[in-house]
Amino acid sequence: DAGVIQSPRHEVTEMGQEVTLRCKPISGHNSLFWYRQTMMRGLELLIYFNNNVPIDDSGMPEDRFSAKMPNASFSTLKIQPSEPRDSAVYFCASTLGVRSSPLHFGNGTRLTVT
């Protein structure tokens, strides 16, 4: 099991540019989550999908953020246009979707917006 795979590991971009983060969940997991981690706010849930359908996006900061899951093995988180305050580590996690199944996290994408 390769675990949750995220790419890129690091992204440095200038303010105003579009950023796309990618995630491949663990095969067989039907729930996928995007989190953001910062020093000030810790881990925050942005959005989650169940069976490729977005269920709750109330954590998405604003319209500049969007997420898609075109199939069971791939998801993207896009920020357009990016701003310096978006700088954070973005984690993708997946689970079997049942309550007793813990989240399995990827190693994150460290985003720096200058």
Added chain:
Amino acid sequence: GESVGLHLPTLSVQEGDNSIINCAYSNSASDYFIWYKQESGKGPQFIIDIRSNMDKRQGQRVTVLLNKTVKHLSLQIAATQPGDSAVYFCAEIPFTGTASKLTFGTGTRLQVTL
């Protein structure tokens, strides 16, 4: 990694000693608890979980204790090793919740000294 803030509580333990990391939770409706370990540059990694109908659960070198009366959770690590150095998060899910309702604590940094 960018996993933690500068003001995390820190526990310093000598190699070979036992570690006890504590967590207080506030939601009396929480009935499923998880401990995660986050090493520098990596995502949170599942360590052990416990349901509210139990007060103790043991894994390999780790034990989780749950005291529902005072809403307190602890993680005990036996014979602490340098590889245990990381930030440890407790997380909780309410009775009616799913993985999307997972709430993370602020974390405790464990430093293992030689």
